[in-house]
Amino acid sequence: MIQKIEKEGMFLSNQGWLESRFHFSFAEYRDYDNMHFGVLRVLNDDIVHPMSGFGMHPHENMEIISYIVDGEITHKDSMGNERILKRGDVQYMSAGTGLMHSEYNNHPSQDLRLLQIWILPPQKGINPIYGDISFDENERKNKLLHVISNEAGHGKVKIHQDANIYVCELESGKEIEFKIAENRQIYYVQIEGDSKLNTIHVSKSDAVKIKDEKALHVSAISKIHFLFIEMKS
Numbered sequence: 001m002i003q004k005i006e007k008e009g010m011f012l013s014n015q016g017w018l019e020s021r022f023h024f025s026f027a028e029y030r031d032y033d034n035m036h037f038g039v040l041r042v043l044n045d046d047i048v049h050p051m052s053g054f055g056m057h058p059h060e061n062m063e064i065i066s067y068i069v070d071g072e073i074t075h076k077d078s079m080g081n082e083r084i085l086k087r088g089d090v091q092y093m094s095a096g097t098g099l100m101h102s103e104y105n106n107h108p109s110q111d112l113r114l115l116q117i118w119i120l121p122p123q124k125g126i127n128p129i130y131g132d133i134s135f136d137e138n139e140r141k142n143k144l145l146h147v148i149s150n151e152a153g154h155g156k157v158k159i160h161q162d163a164n165i166y167v168c169e170l171e172s173g174k175e176i177e178f179k180i181a182e183n184r185q186i187y188y189v190q191i192e193g194d195s196k197l198n199t200i201h202v203s204k205s206d207a208v209k210i211k212d213e214k215a216l217h218v219s220a221i222s223k224i225h226f227l228f229i230e231m232k233s
Helices: none
Strands: 002-005 011-014 018-022 040-048 052-059 063-070 072-077 082-086 090-094 099-105 112-119 129-133 145-150 157-159 163-170 175-179 184-192 195-197 200-202 207-210 215-220 224-232
Touching: 002 200, 040 052, 040 099, 040 184, 063 072, 063 082, 063 157, 063 163, 072 112, 082 090, 090 145, 090 157, 112 224, 129 157, 163 175, 163 215, 215 224
Parallel strands: 145 157
Antiparallel strands: 002 207, 011 018, 018 040, 040 112, 052 099, 063 090, 063 112, 072 082, 072 099, 090 129, 145 163, 163 224, 175 215, 184 207, 184 224, 195 200, 195 215
């Protein structure tokens, strides 16, 4: 099963300083038929305008990953971490028993675009953890970069849940394939560009749910940038 979710059908939120495309029910968008896909609970495509951001606020019992698409984000949290992350960088928090954090775009003129991903943890009450990692563009150019996995996996960043996140920037005319194991599923996000995913055309900001398939085959119609989350069915 391959189900395309076109960007035009997603909920758009505009707070002035923040513009968001919600893939799942979140904040003012309430849809009890679109609460999650497997352990993937939230995926927001956020644009944070210059000199603005999310003030200090709490989280608990959620695994939160931010993938920076453009611009730069300044992170601060109640554990004393403070970082500036840029395109292709990944930030991870296991909120667990609870923590406070803020995320700002302190650049005077450039928008910040990021994918905010929330994954349900395997259990509640895990001790909070923070981590981030910077990647070189060549690590994801014309190949899959395994950025997130659980402790037993091979991702660069470790989370508690059995879920994997891959990213790739693929040049026009190039192709890539990912074998899907039995009883696993994928949520795919087209970050930039146009591609053919198995048998369907996918454009910037579209998403695709993939279940009961043996492989994910991506052909770049233009230069593309994509991310997908692989998890149990």
